Amino acid sequence: MAITPADDYLIHQTPYPIDRVATSDRNFYDRYFFNGYSPDGDIYFALAMGQYPNLGIADAAFSIVSDGRQRVVRASRRLGPDRMATTVGPIAVEILRPLHQLRVSVAPNPYGIQADLTFTARSLPVEEPHFFRLAGNVPVMDYTRMTQHGAWSGTITVDGRSYAVEATTWWGSRDHSWGIRPVGGRDPRGAPPQQPPQFFWNWAPLNFPDLCTLYTVSEHADGSRWHQSGAILTPYPHATITEADVAYHLTFQSGTRWLQTATITLTPPAGEPLxxxxxPLYPFLMKGLGYGDPKWGHGMWVGEDVVDGTEYRLDTEEPLQNLHVQQVSRVRAGSRQGLGVFEIIVLGPHAPTGFRDLLDPAP
Structure with a gap:
């Protein structure tokens, strides 16, 4: 344990310095996620950064899709004691004004991607209901997540080609989550799982000119829900949040578990359902941010101060080997038109959508 700059703030939650978290669970994490898209949806980018105090690792990735290619630069390092050091390799996150404005940047690197971007909140932050899930009697998820919609400004450069990002038309969202979920590879301790893997996950933050919405659903194989939330938000300067019940209807592309169409309904306590x-326009492969990557997965040790990059051709990627995607989508609510993502994982059986086995595809 060590005294670090964070200890100068009146934010302590335990009798220890900030570099020591309250639990010894190896899977404790603290993580940023950001996404953004051009007004026509043709360009999509996302950034993630995580700290894993009980594994001693920090990692980050920035990924951008354009012209059918998804480019990635990623980095990993030893965490060290200073939890406020939010730079990993060339990738950095800076809080300019908490809950209102943050800066993300990617310094020059061998993989041809640079960025200097400012996220300015369009909406109030939404604290989603607490996530808690057991595998048998073992907690595998126990965390909090905050989601917020925003506008982007700045520049992105890929192989010398620069994109001017303007806050009037480039929108997106971010989240910050912390707690316990599987990181750092499979924990070899304890009894093996009794049930085959199953995970049904939906998450959709959307931006319209005069409205922002959030929808999320997680269900067991029989369709019973272990997590759900919905929110309808009016943007600043008159920002409000209205909680809503959620429902969905999904169809899937033949031979895949990717969406063909989706309809969600947000029903507030008073007023008409939305x-x-x-x-869906194209998939963004979440492995580009470390989700499920066998080497660059979250909290995986890859060495001291390592920077790496890769590229995916979206038209050649196998959907059943890429279950975890964010499908960049144009969206419509009545006369409103907007943009956003529908993030989805359907692993194993799920009765409401007709999947019966681990990886059977849609007919």
């Missing part, structure tokens, strides 16, 4: 339809 029905939103999705036109």
């Amino acid at each position: 029905q939103i339809t999705f036109q």
Whole structure:
């Protein structure tokens, strides 16, 4: 344990310095996620950064899709004691004004991607209901997540080609989550799982000119829900949050577990339901941010101060080997038109959508 700059703030939650978290669980993490898209949806970018105090690792990745290619630069390092050091390799996150404005940047690197971007909140932050899930009697998820919609400004450069990002038209969202979920590879301790893997996950933050919405659903194989939340938000300067019940209807591309169409309904306690339809444009592969990557997965040790990059051709990626995607989508709610993502994982059986086995595809 060590005294670090964070200890100068009146934020302590335990009798220890900030570099020591309250639990010894190896899977404790603290993580940023950001995404953004051009007004026509043709360009999509995302950044993630995580700290894993009980593994001693920090990692980050920035990924951008354009012209059917998904480019990635990623980095990993030893965490060290200073939890406020939010730079990993060339990738950095800076809080300019908490809950209102943050800066993300990617310094020059061998993989041809640079960025200097400012996220300015369009909406109030939404504290989603607490996530808690057991595998048998073992907690595998126990965390909090905050989601917020925003506008982007700045520049992105890929192989010398620069994109001017303007806050009037480039929107996106971010989240910050912390707690316990599986990181750092499979924990070899304890009894093996009794049940085959199953995970049904939906998450959709959307931006419209005069509205922002959030939808999330997680269900067991029989369709019973272990987590759900919905929110309808009016943007600043008159920002409000209205919680909503959620429902969905999904169809899937033949031979895949990727969406063909989606309709979600947000029903507030008073007023009319808001029905939103999705036109998926293309998938963003979440492995580009470390989700499920066998080497660059979250909290995986790859060495001291390592920087790496890769590229995926979206038209050649196998959907059943890429279950975890964010499908960049045009969306419509009545006369409103907007943009956003529908993040989805359907692993194993799920009765409401007709999947019966580990990886059977849609007919």
